[in-house]
Amino acid sequence: xxxxxxxxxxxxxxxxxxxxxxxxxxxxxxxxxxxxxxxxxxxxxxxxxxxxxxxxxxxxxxxxxxxxxxxxxxxxxxxxxxxxxxxxxxxxxxxxxxxxxxxxxxxxxxxxxxxxxxxxxxxxxxxxxxxxxxxxxxxxxxxxxxxxxxxxxxxxxxxxxxxxxxxxxxxxxxxxxxxxxxxxxxxxxxxxxxxxxxxxxxxxxxxxxxxxxxxxxxxxxxxxxxxxxxxxxxxxxxxxxxxxxxxxxxxxxxxxxxxxxxxxxxxxxxxxxxxxxxxxxxxxxxxxxxxxxxxxxxxxxxxxxxxxxxxxxxxxxxxxx
Ligand SMILES: Nc1ncnc2c1ncn2[C@@H]1O[C@H](C[S@+](CC[C@H]([NH3+])C(=O)[O-])CC(=O)[O-])[C@@H](O)[C@H]1O
Numbered sequence: 125x126x127x128x129x130x131x132x133x134x135x136x137x138x139x140x141x142x143x144x145x146x147x148x149x150x151x152x153x154x155x156x157x158x159x160x161x162x163x164x165x166x167x168x169x170x171x172x173x174x175x176x177x178x179x180x181x182x183x184x185x186x187x188x189x190x191x192x193x194x195x196x197x198x199x200x201x202x203x204x205x206x207x208x209x210x211x212x213x214x215x216x217x218x219x220x221x222x223x224x225x226x227x228x229x230x231x232x233x234x235x236x237x238x239x240x241x242x243x244x245x246x247x248x249x250x251x252x253x254x255x256x257x258x259x260x261x262x263x264x265x266x267x268x269x270x271x272x273x274x275x276x277x278x279x280x281x282x283x284x285x286x287x288x289x290x291x292x293x294x295x296x297x298x299x300x301x302x303x304x305x306x307x308x309x310x311x312x313x314x315x316x317x318x319x320x321x322x323x324x325x326x327x328x329x330x331x332x333x334x335x336x337x338x339x340x341x342x343x344x345x346x347x348x349x350x351x352x353x354x355x356x357x358x359x360x361x362x363x364x365x366x367x368x369x370x371x372x373x374x375x376x377x378x379x380x381x382x383x384x385x386x387x388x389x390x391x392x393x394x395x396x397x398x399x400x401x402x403x404x405x406x407x408x409x410x411x412x413x414x415x416x417x418x419x420x421x422x423x424x425x426x427x428x429x430x431x432x433x434x435x436x437x438x439x440x441x442x443x444x445x
Contacts, residue, residue, distance in 0.1 A: 126155060126167075131298050138271065139249065139312045146308050147300070154301060158279060166283035169209045173290050174199050176221060181292055183266025186232065187259060189291040192222030210284050213411040215256035220291050228412035231259040233405045234319065234348065238440050241396035243344050245269040248314035251338050254321035258285040258299045264317075271296050277303040309337035319348035320438075323366075328374045332388050339445045345390060350375045351398070351439040356383040360433065367420035367429040367436055378439040385443050393443035401436040 128151050135144050159167070176199065178190035192200065204223055207213075216227030246268030255261055255274025258281070264272045276282065276299060285299040316338045318331075325331040335345055352360045354377035366372040376384070378395045385393040403426075406417040417436075422428040427435050 125159075126151075128300075130295065131300070134271070134295065134298075140271075140273075140310060142312075143308065143310060146306075147302075150302060150306055151300070158301070163279040163283065166210055166280065169206050170283060170286050170290065172202075172206055173287065174202060176291065178221075178291055183262050185266075186219065187216070187262045187266075187288070188219040189288070190221040195221045207287060208411070210280065210287055211411060212414055213257070213284065213409075215259045215281070216411075218259070218288055220288070226409040226411050227257075227259075228406060228409060228416055230405045231256075232263070234438075235260055235263045237397045237399060238317075238319070238346060238348065239263075239267060241394075241440065241442055242346050243315065245315065249273075249312065251275070251313040251316045253304050253316065253318040253335060253338075254324075255281075255299060255317075256320075257281045258288065258297075260317065260319065261285075261297050261299065262288075265294060265297050269296075269315075272298065274299045275302050275304065275307065277301060304331065304334050307334070307338065309334075311337060312340050313338050313343060314340060315344045315346060317346045317348075319346070322347065322349040323372050323375055326373050328376075329384055329388065332384060332390075336388060336390065336445055341445060343445055345385075345441075345443045345445070347381070347385075347441045347443070348438060349381070349441075351378045351381065351437055352434050353377060353437075354380070356380050362433055363431065365431055366433055367417075367431070368415070369420075378441065381439065381441055382443075385441070390443035390445055393441055395439050395441050397440040399438050401438060 135141055176195050179194050182188040213225050214228045215231045216225050218225040247270050249271045250264050250269040252261055252274040255276045258274050261272045261274045282301040316335050318335055322328050352375050356379040358377040358380055360375040362372055382393040403418055408416040420430055422430055429435055
């Protein structure tokens with residue numbers, strides 16, 4: 125059985141206490157369905173991770189827990205062997221006692237594009253919707269956030285987060301394995317991030333509204349998503365696949381996104397960054413050996429996806445409520 129009681133105890137003592145009305149029943153139900161198959165296997169792997177002493181925690185410039193000298197060569201081999209059973213590792217990188225988990229994505233590049241443009245995080249309660257393995261949760265904490273919660277329904281990402289948190293059990297950094305549809309409207313978070321999720325949603329305006337409902341008055345939304353060039357009326361709805369991904373629905377222009385945010389009552393939406401994803405940010409590695417960006421692009425023209433759409437370009441948009 126997974127134990128969410130430390131998280132519940134935290135909620136009981138803070139401004140998110142209303143979440144306790146729904147979450148324990150949802151997670152109890154989730155556990156009943158989740159604890160079999162691959163997930164059960166991943167949980168067995170986690171239980172075998174050795175207890176180590178972490179001499180140094182770095183969250184400001186990277187996610188690094190401990191150095192190589194903290195552990196024996198045998199322990200290092202054991203940790204590598206166990207963590208490799210949680211492949212593919214997509215979002216990172218993480219460095220655990222000198223072991224570099226070189227993930228498919230350099231999620232630190234995204235963080236560097238986002239951080240300079242957002243309200244400073246010290247003291248803030250932060251929600252990251254669709255947080256993946258939680259890489260950015262650690263960076264948010266490193267930037268001073270008081271309490272950091274990510275939600276993501278992926279069981280593999282949840283298991284990877286647990287593996288990383290094993291080495292730095294920070295009581296103020298949490299990943300809760302649910303989707304946005306299961307969140308009550310808490311209206312308490314100071315900052316809500318959602319990065320790399322909007323294009324997976326079939327109803328993007330409803331999704332933006334759900335994000336808004338998590339923010340306290342004056343709180344900040346930090347949205348990162350795929351965009352196309354165009355004016356406020358431009359939206360690409362790709363065919364069955366976009367860059368080989370099946371579940372891509374709406375790719376608006378950044379102007380269209382700002383228009384949507386205005387319509388929903390957000391204030392001052394601003395495009396603070398626009399970036400074309402490079403082959404150094406998303407690539408296959410020893411920790412993620414499947415296809416990656418190079419396989420998703422037209423082999424002779426990297427400005428197009430393999431299906432002929434504009435290649436992935438991403439915007440960061442900041443707005444308040
Ligand atoms: N309903 C949902 N509610 C919450 N999360 C969801 C939902 N549906 C899917 N997800 C999650 O959204 C994440 C999107 S990945 C972005 C990771 C990180 N933010 C990044 O910016 O690197 C990018 C990509 O896969 O294209 C996945 O982890 C899904 O499980």
